[in-house]
Amino acid sequence: MPRNWPASCRSRRRSLLRRAAAALALGVLLWTPTPPAVAAERLQVVISDLTFHDVPATAHVGDTIEWVNKDILDHTATARNGSFDVRLPHGKSGRTVLTHAGKVAFYCRFHPNMTGEIDILP
Ligand SMILES: [Cu+2]
Secondary structure (H helix, E strand, C coil): CCCCCCHHHHHHHHHHHHHHHHHHHHHHHHCCCCCCCCCCCEEEEEEECCEEECCCCEEECCCEEEEEECCCCCEEEEECCCCCEEEECCCCEEEEECCCCEEEEEECCCCCCCEEEEEEEC
16 A cells, blocks of 8 residues: 555555454464364274173273173173173174273173273263
């Protein structure tokens, strides 16, 4: 803008610049990075020989555990904190959707020596 423009124009320009700076500052303040979306996974735990096999050390809220009972006996996958209790007739499978974070110990109600633990992350 030329220096010889009327003072009202220079003032208007300064005002617009101030508003643009304020809008930019507000945008920076309001902007929060969005965490990358983690796709829910399906994890499989096979039961055979009265044992939970390949129990994942960790999982995430929203993941599904598929319990596959390959034994000739019925089992359950029962959380000690009550968050799930899946009945697993012999040769059948069942599913649990993980809804709460935290370490969950689980066992079979029919064979209490069958145990496992998963750390469920948020
Ligand atoms: Cu059992």
